[in-house]
Amino acid sequence: MAEYEMQESNLPNEEGKRILFPRMKLWNQVDLEYIAKNINYASTFTPGDIMGLVRSLTQEIANQMAQGNSVKVDGLGIFTPALGLRQGKERESGEKGGRRRNSMSICVQNINFRADKQFIEETGRRCILSRSELKPGRSSQKYTPEQRLELAQKYLEEHPYMKVPDYCQLTGLLRNTAAKELKRWSEIPETGITTQGRGSHKLYVKRKETAIP
Template sequence: MEANYRMERNPNPKGENDEMPLHPRLIPHNTYNIRELMRYGKERSTYSEADIAGALRLITDLVAENLRSGNNVEIEGLGFFSVSLQSRPVMDKKELRSESVHFKNVNFRCSQTLKDRLKTMPLTRLKEEKLRTFNDDEKYRRLQWYMDRHPYITVMKYRGLNGCSDYSARKDLAGFVENGTLEETGTRHIAIYTRPAGNNEPEPASLIIDSNITTD
């Protein structure tokens, strides 16, 4: 089976309007859990599912125990596991007690053997649906149509409304904030865009937005 990818563009980290280069992003077919790996392992070996499950649990326990004891763990053909730590920033090591140092994360470094096996993985670009594009005036009209019916809009909703990429949606919404059409609120995890207080735009002519995907 070939792995699928699509070309994506990240938002400019500097907040500028210049577009960032495209880069390929893998689109997973699925995420396999232990039970599925056990089933496939049984089909490819003489081991039973119970044998495979027991071996996986044992390896998991041994990896966790050794990491907890301050060791690194290498699983040949897979990679290296190690622990990273965290503490508050200090200038002198005497300012920090052992009780103030904590576990942060488990680091994984892929083995060269696994990298070599993946270098020749078959890849195919995911066929994407054709999206109808709108000019700036039409995007503005569609935004006002939506805001007349909802208290706020998110990046995801704007993408669906205008059939655009995440990058284009964020760029458009930033422009609407800059010119005073919208205000940005929300949290650091999700941005919410609302009309400024007292901004009551007239409702535009009726607009059909059931779908912006064309079918050929």
Template sequence: MSIRYDLYETPDIQQTGEQQPLHPRVVINGTIDQNEFLDRVHKFTGISRSLLSGAMQSFQNELRDLLANGWVVELGDIGYFSVSLQGPPAMKKEDVHAQSIKLKNINFRPGTQFKKEVGWQMRLERGESFNRSHGKGRSEEECLTIVNEYLRKHPCLTRADYCRLTGHDKKRAINELNAFIEQGVLMRYGAGKLVVYAKTME
């Protein structure tokens, strides 16, 4: 197997008007969800699927608790997890209170050896992203076919999944997903950044 890349012109940040050099970006194949990931590990190791699922949940719970208590967590050669904070701008320490500080992000820094191994494993070939190869994008019928095919293999999809699969931008993706909901094809679950879409229950 190989990883595909496409070439994009670097943004002209200085606004010189001159042609900018090209840089490569990965053409994403899709998203491997937790169930498929566990299935793959089970297939190649023979470790019980239920044991893997339980271990994954235990890792997640312990990682959550350690990060929430200020630890940096190393997961073998995979790398390190840590958290960063954000708060209001202030010039004096006494102007900042704990209630005004919150989580900014969960950070991941890959281990040096793991990063090298990923690089050694990569086999690159030229490809094109959906955004560039389909001009104005796909028709609604084509998009619905893609969605149905995706949902045969996965329990749900996100707006980001839809953008990746169809090549449509965020605004168009939301409009089309809402149209599918109105048609009774899809149902929306969750709220905010946790929204997912699934087939309407028969």
């Protein structure tokens, strides 16, 4: 049985009143090995067969997207590659005579996934919900954004890098809020904070000062 909680939106409605929306509580994250073992109980396939097949499928999906195709898996959904600029590259201005970005400046930055309606309905049929007895967590309001920025800057003076959990512990913010705020700081050069790595390996580090010739 899954649980849900009513969480307050960051934005009020048109009348200025708070808006609550249901959000499922996620307790764990299962991996491919766990799923393969569950499928094994109800089939003649071994966990190794299942894991090998799934890995072959993901590789072929990646191959097709790399050639400029979106991929539809019936009952699951549609996968579409999304492009972005490599780290440190500026956007095209779109103005005549302005800087243009070549293929070396562009990379696959994300994979967009749109779930099949059948997949959503199948999940809904299996889902039995109960309301959580625990109150939803809120980010601490102990510090102002400016004070949180100072805490982050001081932390990076004493440590080589900072992760989102470090910022959560420093400021009392919940993970999603902390991640969004850190991302905002890294996009403002004046904060002295930038990033290294991507995805789950992203680190926040002290921005190197550009030498003036």
